[in-house]
Amino acid sequence: MMKNVSVFNVSVPQQVLDDLKNRLNNTRWPGEAEGSGWHFGTSEAYLKELVHYWVTQYDWRKQEAALNKYPQYMANVNGVKIHFQYIKGKGKHSKPLLLTHGWPDSYYRFHKIIPLLTEGDQSFDLIIPSIPGFGFSDKIALPSEAVADLWKVLMTENLRYAKFYAAGGDVGMGITKALASKYPDVVAGVHFTDIGYPMGQEDPNTMTEAEKQFAGFVQQWWYSEGAYAMVHSTKPQSLAYGLNDSPVALTAWILSFINAGAPPEIIEQAFGGKDELLTNIMIYWTTQTIGTSVRMYKADAIAQWGGAQPLKKSSVPAGIAIFPREAQFPREWAERFVNVVSFQKMAEGGHFAALEVPTVFAEALRSFFYSIN
Numbered sequence: 001m002m003k004n005v006s007v008f009n010v011s012v013p014q015q016v017l018d019d020l021k022n023r024l025n026n027t028r029w030p031g032e033a034e035g036s037g038w039h040f041g042t043s044e045a046y047l048k049e050l051v052h053y054w055v056t057q058y059d060w061r062k063q064e065a066a067l068n069k070y071p072q073y074m075a076n077v078n079g080v081k082i083h084f085q086y087i088k089g090k091g092k093h094s095k096p097l098l099l100t101h102g103w104p105d106s107y108y109r110f111h112k113i114i115p116l117l118t119e120g121d122q123s124f125d126l127i128i129p130s131i132p133g134f135g136f137s138d139k140i141a142l143p144s145e146a147v148a149d150l151w152k153v154l155m156t157e158n159l160r161y162a163k164f165y166a167a168g169g170d171v172g173m174g175i176t177k178a179l180a181s182k183y184p185d186v187v188a189g190v191h192f193t194d195i196g197y198p199m200g201q202e203d204p205n206t207m208t209e210a211e212k213q214f215a216g217f218v219q220q221w222w223y224s225e226g227a228y229a230m231v232h233s234t235k236p237q238s239l240a241y242g243l244n245d246s247p248v249a250l251t252a253w254i255l256s257f258i259n260a261g262a263p264p265e266i267i268e269q270a271f272g273g274k275d276e277l278l279t280n281i282m283i284y285w286t287t288q289t290i291g292t293s294v295r296m297y298k299a300d301a302i303a304q305w306g307g308a309q310p311l312k313k314s315s316v317p318a319g320i321a322i323f324p325r326e327a328q329f330p331r332e333w334a335e336r337f338v339n340v341v342s343f344q345k346m347a348e349g350g351h352f353a354a355l356e357v358p359t360v361f362a363e364a365l366r367s368f369f370y371s372i373n
Contacts, residue, residue, distance in 0.1 A: 003158050004076040008083060008136065010067045012286045017060055020247055020285065024055050027248045038259055042252040046267075050255075051248060053274050063279045070114060074136075075158045077150045082129050083107070083136035084154070087114055089123030095369055096161045097124040098151060098179075102170025103293055104254040105352065106135045106283045112272070112358035113365075122370045127159065131171065133292030135283045141295035143303040144171070145311070148178035156186055165369050169193035170351070171296065177337060180314035189372045191319040191365055193353055194326060195334045199304075210330035218327065228257050232297030240291030250290055251281050258352075266325070270352040317341045319368035321361070325350030342368050 032044040075082045085107060088094065097117070101109040107130045117124045130137040131147055142150075155164045163186050168176035173194050180190045198207075198215035207215070222229075231239050243250045258267050271277040284290045318338035322328060323346045331343045344364065349357035 001160070002073070002075075003160065005073050005158055006075075008072045008074040010064050010072070010136070012060065012064065016286055021055060023247055024051055027051065027246070042255045042259070047248065047252055047255070050251065050274060050278070054278055058275060058278050060279075060282060063275065063282070066111075067108070067279075070111075075154055077154050077158060080132055080140065080142075080150055081138040082132065082150060082154060084127055084129035085114075086128075086159070087118050087126045089118045089125050091121045091123035094118075094123045094125045096127065096155070096159075096164040097365070097369065098127045098129075098155060098164055098166040098176075100129070100151070100166070100168035100172030100175050101131065101134070102168070102172045103134075103296075104257055104280075104284075105170075105355075106130065106280055108276075108280050108283060109352065110354050113354050113362040116358060116362035117366065122366050124165075124366075124369070127155065127164075129154065131175070131293075131296070133296055134289055135287055139287075139289055139292045141292045141299050143296070143299040144174035145178045145182070145303065145308075146299075147175045148182060151175065151179055152183045152186065162186065163188045165189045165191075167191035167365055169353070174300065177314070178311060180316040180318065180338060181311040184314060184316050187316050189317045189319070189369055190314070190338065191321070191368055192334075192338070193321055193323060193351075195320065195329060195337055197327065197329075198333075208330065208332050211333050214327070214329050214333060221327070228253070229297060232294040233301040234298070236291070236294040236298050239294060243290045243294075244288055247281075247285055250285060254281055254284075266350065266356075270350065270356050272355060276355070311337070314338045317372045319364075320344065321346050321353075321364040321368075323349035323351070323353045323357075326353075341372065 029044060033040060037043055070085050070087050072083065072085050075084065099110050101107055107128050110128050114126060117126060132138050133141045155161050165188055166176045166179050167190065169192065173192050176190050176192065180187050197218045243253055255267060258270060268274060268277060271280060316339060318340050319342035320334055320340060321344045331340060334340050346360065349360060353361040
C-alpha cells in the first residue's frame with residue numbers, strides 16, 4: 001500500500017496546444033551566417049525543418065497517450081509534489097530500481113528501457129520520477145542533495161521499500177551519488193554513466209597522470225561547449241524569460257546541448273526521431289518548467305561554492321558504464337567518490353545511452369544489479 005500517493009495522467013488543455021501552434025507560426029527568425037551550420041549554435045536550417053514538422057505532422061495527443069501507457073502517480077514527499085512512473089516487474093523477485101534523469105531530458109529519458117527491464121526472471125520494479133522543477137513535479141528548484149533526501153523518503157516511506165537500487169546520469173548522477181553517500185543503509189547499489197568533473201578545487205599532487213589528462217580534457221570542453229552550464233549556474237532567470245516565452249528559443253537551447261561534441265545526426269538518433277525529440281521538449285513547454293530546471297544548476301552552484309561540506313565517499317557497491325560519446329574519465333577518478341566494483345567501457349552510445357542504445361544500457365543495468373546482493 002502506497003502512502004500519500006494518487007494516480008496521475010498527462011492531460012494538456014487544448015488551448016495550450018493552440019497557443020503553441022500560434023507561437024510557432026509567428027516565430028521571428030534571426031537569420032544565420034552563410035554556411036555556419038552548427039558552429040555558431042543551433043542550425044537555423046535544421047530548426048526550421050523541425051518546426052515545420054512540429055506544426056504540420058507532430059501529433060501531441062498520440063504522444064500523450066503513449067506517455068499514459070505506463071502507470072503514473074503523484075506523491076506528496078515532505079510537502080513537495082513528485083510525479084513518477086511506477087512499473088512493477090514481472091519476475092518473482094523483482095528488484096526496486098530508481099532511475100533519475102538529467103537535463104535537458106526528462107523522465108521520458110527511460111521510456112525505451114521500461115519493457116526491457118520489467119520482463120523476465122531478472123526484472124525490476126521501476127520507479128522513474130520527475131526531478132522537482134522538471135516536468136510534472138512541483139515547480140521548485142532544489143540542489144541535488146535535497147532531491148536525494150526526497151528520493152529516500154519516496155522510496156522508503158511513500159512506496160515502503162526497505163532497500164532499493166538507484167541509477168542516474170548527468171543531473172541524475174549527482175542525485176544518485178548523494179543518495180549513496182547519505183543513505184547507505186537503504187541504498188543497496190548504484191550505477192552511473194558519468195561521475196562528475198574536476199572543477200579546479202582538486203590538489204594536483206593527489207591526482208594521477210590519467211586524472212590530470214581528464215582534467216585537461218574537461219577544461220577544454222568547458223571552454224568550447226560549457227556555455228549552457230555557465231549561464232544556468234549564474235544567470236538562470238535571465239535565460240528563463242526567453243525560453244519560457246518562445247518554443248523555438250526553448251528548442252534551440254536544448255538542441256544546442258544535445259549536439260555538443262557530437263555530429264548533427266546524433267540529435268535525432270539520440271531521441272529516436274523527431275517525434276521523440278519533440279515529445280521531450282513538449283514536456284518542458286506544456287509544464288513551463290524550463291526556468292526551474294535550469295535554476296537547479298544555480299542551486300547546486302550555491303551549495304558547492306557556499307561552504308557546504310562535500311559528500312563523503314560512498315561505501316555502496318557502484319557500477320560504471322562509460323559510453324564512447326561521454327567524457328572518458330579514469331577508474332581512479334570514480335574511486336574518489338564511490339565504491340567501484342564494476343567499471344565498463346562500452347562499445348557504442350553516448351550521453352543519452354538509455355535513448356540511443358536502450359538494449360545495451362538495459363543489459364548493463366541488469367547485469368550489474370543482479371551481480372550484487
